[in-house]
Amino acid sequence: MKLTSKGRYAVMALVDLARFDNINPVSLRDISLRQGISLDYLEQIFSKLRKKEIVQSVRGTQGGYILNKKAKEIKLTNIFDAVDEKVKTVQCKKESKKGCNGKSTKCLTHNLWDELETHINNFFKEKSLEDLVKDNIERRV
Amino acid sequence: MKLTSKGRYAVMALVDLARFDNINPVSLRDISLRQGISLDYLEQIFSKLRKKEIVQSVRGTQGGYILNKKAKEIKLTNIFDAVDEKVKTVQCKKESKKGCNGKSTKCLTHNLWDELETHINNFFKEKSLEDLVKDNIERRV
């Protein structure tokens, strides 16, 4: 199981953005340089974040992005959801009654993976962008 | 983030195996049929499980595999470890002092992913094969 770059970058970029405390728009170019993420890739990511109303864009010179909500209200879940970084542990379709083995009952381990998925998602539901920014400031001292 | 088939199958096969309570060797052919997993693929998986001493093989006709330890002592961690299903959340090399951005300090989110990795691994450390077999029997009633 591994985390993809898309998810990692999305969070990384938003932490960078959040540190500027929502005063001035932050350009993707700056984030790209500071965090070492390809600008073109960031654009893809922010396009999704904007559509899910996590950030707002400001066009033109001196433009960039600002948070669309309080950092406290943006949870990791929301970010991952926006960029389609989803936790997938079961093989079967969840709605379907069929198991991953094609049989009419769920497989021996279905329940386990379902628990695992919940376990992981709980982590994402708890953490907010604010927590991350704070963590970072503390460690820096 | 998603779980790969290899990891899922390894656990599925071992639960199947463990249900026979270690009396007779269970052939991969049987597991293949019952769980709907390719025999050739199972062989790859069991080769690894054997090398890590999770199962023992019995060659020849009527042969198969048996558990090499008590089901209680086999944790998910051990299984995943054996088949190289590893949880990987950070981008950087752990030993290296460099961050994933190539800079000399760890990136803004390194700590977060490290926490996540621990969180997930905790789940795997707790669950034993015995738990899984029990769960299954209970649900069946």
Next chain:
DNA sequence: TATAAACCTGACTAAAATAGTCAAGTATCA
């Protein structure tokens, strides 16, 4: 003692997912 069941090994490959790049815009400020 022949034979079939089952383990054992390594190489190979098709398909999917990932991690981007590239090109061609549009909006806005100075």
Next chain:
DNA sequence: TGATACTTGACTATTTTAGTCAGGTTTATA
């Protein structure tokens, strides 16, 4: 009017996954 920065969509190389395939070796049992 130029520069900066967002916007969009298509494209692609690389890597990973999820197997397959081909050839073994071992051993119970008929």
